[in-house]
Amino acid sequence: MLTLENVQITQGSFSLHADFTIAPDTKTAVIGASGGGKSTLLSALAGFLTPARGRIRWNSDDLTTQPPAKRPISMIFQDNNLFPHLTAAQNVGLGISPALRLTQADHQRVSDALVRVGLAEMATRKPAALSGGQIARVALARLLVQGNPVILLDEPFAALGPAMRAEMLDLVAELVAETKATLLMVSHDPEDAKRIADQIILVADQIAHPPIETNHLFNDPPEAMRNWMG
Numbered sequence: 724m725l726t727l728e729n730v731q732i733t734q735g736s737f738s739l740h741a742d743f744t745i746a747p748d749t750k751t752a753v754i755g756a757s758g759g760g761k762s763t764l765l766s767a768l769a770g771f772l773t774p775a776r777g778r779i780r781w782n783s784d785d786l787t788t789q790p791p792a793k794r795p796i797s798m799i800f801q802d803n804n805l806f807p808h809l810t811a812a813q814n815v816g817l818g819i820s821p822a823l824r825l826t827q828a829d830h831q832r833v834s835d836a837l838v839r840v841g842l843a844e845m846a847t848r849k850p851a852a853l854s855g856g857q858i859a860r861v862a863l864a865r866l867l868v869q870g871n872p873v874i875l876l877d878e879p880f881a882a883l884g885p886a887m888r889a890e891m892l893d894l895v896a897e898l899v900a901e902t903k904a905t906l907l908m909v910s911h912d913p914e915d916a917k918r919i920a921d922q923i924i925l926v927a928d929q930i931a932h933p934p935i936e937t938n939h940l941f942n943d944p945p946e947a948m949r950n951w952m953g
């Protein structure tokens with residue numbers, strides 16, 4: 724269980740409050756207006772921002788001041804953060820060893836992850852020779868080898884067309900089901916949120932609101948949600 728206990732995150736003059744828990748094995752969409760604080764929330768969970776107050780816990784572990792690499796959390800950003808000079812396999816291998824010191828068993832894990840995301844034939848290609856969807860798959864393969872129980876996606880599929888985005892969301896849902904990970908995903912598209920999320924965190928008025936079941940929120944949207952849906 725991921726717990727945000729009276730958390731206050733500040734960035735310059737901006738401040739965001741969060742006080743809720745996320746049940747294990749759930750898929751949560753984080754939605755809200757641009758500049759509302761969705762990335763701020765994910766950055767604090769990943770450890771790139773330290774809350775001004777409050778605690779962040781994973782089960783009984785207090786993560787609040789732990790550096791990103793020590794947290795049981797993997798994150799993919801909008802640009803998928805692949806290194807352009809490394810092959811797909813090397814980019815995945817970074818998820819196991821930042822210095823790419825990989826054992827034979829590690830290489831096998833990388834290969835298995837690339838096979839799982841449908842990139843068996845692309846292991847030696849560099850990002851410039853991959854499509855946007857294939858780059859997103861490499862980033863997902865890296866998540867697989869990291870094996871963390873919490874996955875944060877900050878709109879990694881935003882640049883893809885609707886059909887490819889739907890395909891990627893379905894792949895994410897499959898991987899999350901297989902690994903029993905807890906997923907939080909920023910979304911700008913109500914259809915994406917409906918497609919994948921069990922529940923929704925609405926970020927509005929400097930508050931990351933406690934998660935509400937997806938159908939319930941879409942059937943009876945509060946004003947901030949109606950504004951977001953347009």
Ligand SMILES: Nc1ncnc2c1ncn2[C@@H]1O[C@H](COP(=O)(O)OP(=O)(O)OP(=O)(O)O)[C@@H](O)[C@H]1O
Nearest residue numbers: 734735736737755756757758759760761762763764
């Ligand atoms: N490094 C920073 N210093 C000061 N303020 C910042 C910084 N980064 C972000 N902010 C401010 O924090 C607020 C929340 O930004 P954030 O990126 O979390 O919003 P968001 O909901 O993810 O937006 P978007 O949907 O446009 O990506 C914004 O008002 C932004 O200007």
